[in-house]
Amino acid sequence: MDKKTLTLNGKTVEFQAGQTILEVARSYEVFIPALCYLDGCTATGACRICVVEVKGARSLIASCSTPAENGMDICTDSDRVRKSRRLTIELLLASGEHNCITCEKSGDCMLQNLAYSYGVDAIRFPVAPQPHPTEMMNPFIIRDFSRCILCGRCVQACQEVQVNRAISYGYRGPTAKIIAGCDKTYDESDCVFCGQCVQVCPVGALVEKKARFKGRAKDLDLVRTTCPYCGVGCQLWLHVKDGTIVKVTGVEDAQPNKGRLCVKGRFGYDFIYSEERNKTPLIREDGVLREASWDEALGLVANKFRETIEKHGPDSVAGVSCARSLNEDSYQMQKLFRAVFKTNNIDHCART
Numbered sequence: 001m002d003k004k005t006l007t008l009n010g011k012t013v014e015f016q017a018g019q020t021i022l023e024v025a026r027s028y029e030v031f032i033p034a035l036c037y038l039d040g041c042t043a044t045g046a047c048r049i050c051v052v053e054v055k056g057a058r059s060l061i062a063s064c065s066t067p068a069e070n071g072m073d074i075c076t077d078s079d080r081v082r083k084s085r086r087l088t089i090e091l092l093l094a095s096g097e098h099n100c101i102t103c104e105k106s107g108d109c110m111l112q113n114l115a116y117s118y119g120v121d122a123i124r125f126p127v128a129p130q131p132h133p134t135e136m137m138n139p140f141i142i143r144d145f146s147r148c149i150l151c152g153r154c155v156q157a158c159q160e161v162q163v164n165r166a167i168s169y170g171y172r173g174p175t176a177k178i179i180a181g182c183d184k185t186y187d188e189s190d191c192v193f194c195g196q197c198v199q200v201c202p203v204g205a206l207v208e209k210k211a212r213f214k215g216r217a218k219d220l221d222l223v224r225t226t227c228p229y230c231g232v233g234c235q236l237w238l239h240v241k242d243g244t245i246v247k248v249t250g251v252e253d254a255q256p257n258k259g260r261l262c263v264k265g266r267f268g269y270d271f272i273y274s275e276e277r278n279k280t281p282l283i284r285e286d287g288v289l290r291e292a293s294w295d296e297a298l299g300l301v302a303n304k305f306r307e308t309i310e311k312h313g314p315d316s317v318a319g320v321s322c323a324r325s326l327n328e329d330s331y332q333m334q335k336l337f338r339a340v341f342k343t344n345n346i347d348h349c350a351r352t
């Protein structure tokens with residue numbers, strides 16, 4: 001197969017057929033800003049921030065949606081490119097109320113970062129009035145349309161990453177909006193609250209409701225862990241402030257979930273702080289529960305199993321492994337029943 005080469009900022013580089021200009025640039029660690037582009041999804045070319053100059057082309061070209069071609073001569077950071085990106089940033093800032101003062105995304109906002117790095121400190125256009133009120137009614141996600149730049153990453157996350165197909169583009173022109181169903185609220189639509197739309201939102205249009213005013217990126221420590229809910233073992237980032245979880249996101253570059261989470265993994269962590277949690281084992285005596293040590297509780301359970309098996313045989317006992325257990329714990333439990341108790345009466349509860 002012929003070797004394919006192109007010129008990238010004056011340097012000849014090789015690439016593979018099918019790669020876009022953005023992919024080729026990234027593979028050589030050449031930075032091109034991208035807002036609407038979502039890794040692994042169909043490029044939509046919606047925001048135009050990733051434009052580059054290609055020699056011989058009449059206009060600037062969106063690098064995220066243009067396949068690289070043999071012999072192309074590409075400049076990713078010319079004056080013309082920078083001027084166009086500045087204009088795009090100004091137009092995006094004018095498209096809504098991008099007030100960073102109390103925005104949850106401040107410090108971690110792709111538009112804010114771009115405005116800073118391109119030195120956009122004033123916009124020449126009037127700020128468009130916002131026709132759509134902020135949606136606050138569901139317990140998990142705030143949808144602030146005044147901060148939405150209509151990049152469509154949330155739509156792609158819903159349609160192509162999670163394949164829930166709950167949201168899409170609606171209306172046209174100045175009233176354009178990301179809609180759920182026929183413009184319903186999230187809680188009235190097919191949304192399953194996986195929160196993937198929040199995770200990929202590059203600005204503060206979609207934020208976790210429970211995290212509101214609890215801490216922004218600079219205040220939070222990241223702790224990696226495994227989801228406690230089922231045996232899949234999804235990898236989580238806990239965003240922690242002063243020892244308390246503020247929000248949860250999926251680890252993008254880790255198996256098995258590659259950034260995806262379900263509603264439980266992303267939003268179901270409040271139980272950790274419940275006053276009703278049992279902190280010690282409880283033993284029921286004469287119908288009343290009393291606190292016990294782990295040694296006492298485990299000794300009691302082991303003795304009960306031993307007595308029952310001695311009296312009635314191994315098949316008189318059975319185990320159901322909790323669906324919230326990790327695969328490794330479930331494996332250990334079936335080993336206990338099969339190898340120690342000598343029974344195959346072991347199952348797994350599918351419900352959580």
Ligand code: FES
Nearest residue numbers: 045047048050064
């Ligand atoms: Fe390429 Fe938006 S990132 S058009």
